[in-house]
Structure formats: structure tokens, C-alpha cells
Amino acid sequence: MDPLSDILTILKPRRLETGATDVGGDLSIRFAPHEGLYCYAVLEGECWLTLEDGATPLRIKAGDCVLLPSGRPFRICSKQGLTSVDAAVFFAGRSNGEVVIYEKGGTCFVCAAHFGFDTPDSSLLLGMLPPVVHINDQTDQTAMRWALDRMMAELRTPRAGSDLLVEHLSHLILIQALRQHLTARDGTRVGWLSALADPPVAAVIAALHAKPADRWSVEAMAKIAGMSRTVFALRFKASVGTSPMEYLTRWRMMLAADALRLPHRTIASAAGAVGYDSDSAFSTAFKRIMGCSPRKYHARMSGEHPV
Structure with a gap:
């Protein structure tokens, strides 16, 4: 999509x-x-x-x-x-x-x-x-x-x-x-919606959404945008309002949270689906973005205790 x-x-x-x-x-x-x-x-x-x-x-x-x-x-x-x-x-x-x-x-x-x-x-x-x-x-x-x-x-x-x-x-x-x-292009607008009208940034966002589990780096994103690392990072933040890696982390956590609403999903499977091999690293990122641990989130949203 x-x-x-x-x-x-x-x-x-x-x-x-x-x-x-x-x-x-x-x-x-x-x-x-x-x-x-x-x-x-x-x-x-x-x-x-x-x-x-x-x-x-x-x-x-x-x-x-x-x-x-x-x-x-x-x-x-x-x-x-x-x-x-x-x-x-x-x-x-x-x-x-x-x-x-x-x-x-x-x-x-x-x-x-x-x-x-x-x-x-x-x-x-x-x-x-x-x-x-x-x-x-x-x-x-x-x-x-x-x-x-x-x-x-x-x-x-x-x-x-x-x-x-x-x-x-x-x-x-x-x-x-x-x-x-x-x-309706307007250079004063900031946010992911307006950023989708900025072709280089939109191409990167599309790539992140298509393969959220890949081992992304700012350098890899900049290559897709056809820019240097520094120019791309500045362009992305000016357009979206946050850094490329922060946007990726937020998107990964939103995807993981969506998965954890299902009773049968495990925390390990949700973490792996968004590119985390370490449950500890995933839990740290999830808690920072979502405000609670993935275990508590899963228990609250699915109505069942997580596996």
C-alpha cells in the first residue's frame, strides 16, 4: 500500500x-x-x-x-x-x-x-x-x-x-x-502528510513503510532520496518535523502496537516483524514511544495475558 x-x-x-x-x-x-x-x-x-x-x-x-x-x-x-x-x-x-x-x-x-x-x-x-x-x-x-x-x-x-x-x-x-x-504544495507546512508531497522525502517514507524490518540507516535513506546524508537529514526533518530515524522508530512501534492488539501475537513476533532481534531493545523503544512496556500494552489491548 x-x-x-x-x-x-x-x-x-x-x-x-x-x-x-x-x-x-x-x-x-x-x-x-x-x-x-x-x-x-x-x-x-x-x-x-x-x-x-x-x-x-x-x-x-x-x-x-x-x-x-x-x-x-x-x-x-x-x-x-x-x-x-x-x-x-x-x-x-x-x-x-x-x-x-x-x-x-x-x-x-x-x-x-x-x-x-x-x-x-x-x-x-x-x-x-x-x-x-x-x-x-x-x-x-x-x-x-x-x-x-x-x-x-x-x-x-x-x-x-x-x-x-x-x-x-x-x-x-x-x-x-x-x-x-x-x-496543495506549501513550503511552510510541516508533518508527515505534507511530506508526502515532497518527492525525495515521500520516496523514503514509502520505502520505510514497505520494508520496516530492514536494517535502515540514514545513509541508506539518503541514497533513495538522491542526496548526501547531511542534506537529506536536514530536508527530512524540515519536511516531516522529526528526524528520519525517529520517524522510522515511531512507525515501527505503531505497527508493533497494532499487532499486539491481537490476543495470539507474542511480543517476540511483533518485535521481529519490525526489525528487532533483541526483545530488550524493542521493549525500550516501545516504552519510549508508547508510554508503557509491550507486555502491559498487549495485556491491556488484547484482553489476555501475553505469552
């Missing part, structure tokens, strides 16, 4: 809830800190999104999509300076998939999907993404526009099979948003 598919397979995104808001007047909604990832798409009109960390407000308009992987509190409003209502209060009593109409609607239509992840270690990968991933309508988005239009139609007029269709559309929109983020 390609690296993006690899990462999404490890994360195992699942839609927790989907809904839409059809706004007809001035409105500001505050969302508390959250687990997982929010995906917002403006289908009609425009609105503003602000993270509560002093970041510059972001204007999002029809055709734009925003991913919020950081878990930080944020506000969505029709215009800046409004007093916000808490999201838990505004959406109280609504059912999953429902369209909430405010002041008769018609000014701005926003749909949202909240994704959880079946791995408890998703922050290791989500934490390497920008706080906000903004995909605007300037990118080639035929597939995105089709998915958003279908989502709006299914939410506004539910029919037989709508719940399942919205589930699949949510995943399509998430993947398409990540794809479009890759094609």
Missing part, C-alpha cells in the same frame, strides 16, 4: 457522528476540546473558524473543507465578534445525521463528520499534522464536490440506506481532503 493508505489503516478511522447546520442568521458556536478528528465542509455560503490559541481566524467558503486533528477548542461563526453558544447546548437533543436549521436557514450550510480512531495511540500520528488542514475550492476537487453534494442531499432528504451511504461518504471526504492537502 501507499504511505497514506498505510497510516489510515493503522489509525482505523470510524465515523462517530455526522450532521449539518443550515444557518440563516448570526451565530457563533464554541466546541470544547475533543478526541479524534473533526471534518467540516461548507456547502453553501461562508463562515469563520477560530482556534482558541490566538491563531488568525480562518474564512471558509462554499467548496472549502477543514480538518481539525489537534483536539483544541474552536469556534465556528457567521461573523467575528459574536457571543458564542456552547455546542453541547446548541445541538442538545438532535439525532445523528440530523440537519439543524437556525433562523430558517439559507445563508450558510455546513456539514460535519467526527471521526474516532480504533487505535488509542492515534495522537502519535495526528500530533504530526498541522492544527488545521484547510482545503480550499482552488484545488482540483471534482471528487470532493460530488461527495459533498451527495452528503448534503442525503442529510437533507434521508432515504433508505442513507445512514450507510453517509458513513461511506464521510470516509471518502476525509481521504479526498487529505489527498488535496498533498497536492
Whole structure:
């Protein structure tokens, strides 16, 4: 598989809830800190999104999509300076998939999907993404526009099979948003997702994902990138936000953790699958990245004691 598919397979995104808001007047909604990832798409009109960390407000308009992987509190409003209502209060009593109409609607239509992840270690990968991933309508988005239009139609007029269709559309929109983020090259972006748009770095990441158990060195990676060791190491860290060997170690531990969720997997087999001959060295690396020993992780996640 390609690296993006690899990462999404490890994360195992699942839609927790989907809904839409059809706004007809001035409105500001505050969302508390959250687990997982929010995906917002403006289908009609425009609105503003602000993270509560002093970041510059972001204007999002029809055709734009925003991913919020950081878990930080944020506000969505029709215009800046409004007093916000808490999201838990505004959406109280609504059912999953429902369209909430405010002041008769018609000014701005926003749909949202909240994704959880079946791995408890998703922050290791989500934490390497920008706080906000903004995909605007300037990118080639035929597939995105089709998915958003279908989502709006299914939410506004539910029919037989709508719940399942919205589930699949949510995943399509998430993947398409990540794809479009890759094609919108911006040298100021840092993280594994943006790095996949940097050809030399992307080639190395693909090689690491294809053969995680190989005895990798920075020199071997630099050869794939077609650069000197020093230039490659600097380029990789500037693009990904971490060193090549640290990225490899994190990826190996994510793969090992995924394996250790299965009751029948042993620690030795998980270690060997990601290139560790020594259980001791593997345990040290695993505990540093995952925060606990592989034995404790296996017992907790598999529900059984490790062999």
C-alpha cells in the first residue's frame, strides 16, 4: 500500500457522528476540546473558524473543507465578534445525521463528520499534522464536490440506506481532503502528510513503510532520496518535523502496537516483524514511544495475558 493508505489503516478511522447546520442568521458556536478528528465542509455560503490559541481566524467558503486533528477548542461563526453558544447546548437533543436549521436557514450550510480512531495511540500520528488542514475550492476537487453534494442531499432528504451511504461518504471526504492537502504544495507546512508531497522525502517514507524490518540507516535513506546524508537529514526533518530515524522508530512501534492488539501475537513476533532481534531493545523503544512496556500494552489491548 501507499504511505497514506498505510497510516489510515493503522489509525482505523470510524465515523462517530455526522450532521449539518443550515444557518440563516448570526451565530457563533464554541466546541470544547475533543478526541479524534473533526471534518467540516461548507456547502453553501461562508463562515469563520477560530482556534482558541490566538491563531488568525480562518474564512471558509462554499467548496472549502477543514480538518481539525489537534483536539483544541474552536469556534465556528457567521461573523467575528459574536457571543458564542456552547455546542453541547446548541445541538442538545438532535439525532445523528440530523440537519439543524437556525433562523430558517439559507445563508450558510455546513456539514460535519467526527471521526474516532480504533487505535488509542492515534495522537502519535495526528500530533504530526498541522492544527488545521484547510482545503480550499482552488484545488482540483471534482471528487470532493460530488461527495459533498451527495452528503448534503442525503442529510437533507434521508432515504433508505442513507445512514450507510453517509458513513461511506464521510470516509471518502476525509481521504479526498487529505489527498488535496498533498497536492496543495506549501513550503511552510510541516508533518508527515505534507511530506508526502515532497518527492525525495515521500520516496523514503514509502520505502520505510514497505520494508520496516530492514536494517535502515540514514545513509541508506539518503541514497533513495538522491542526496548526501547531511542534506537529506536536514530536508527530512524540515519536511516531516522529526528526524528520519525517529520517524522510522515511531512507525515501527505503531505497527508493533497494532499487532499486539491481537490476543495470539507474542511480543517476540511483533518485535521481529519490525526489525528487532533483541526483545530488550524493542521493549525500550516501545516504552519510549508508547508510554508503557509491550507486555502491559498487549495485556491491556488484547484482553489476555501475553505469552
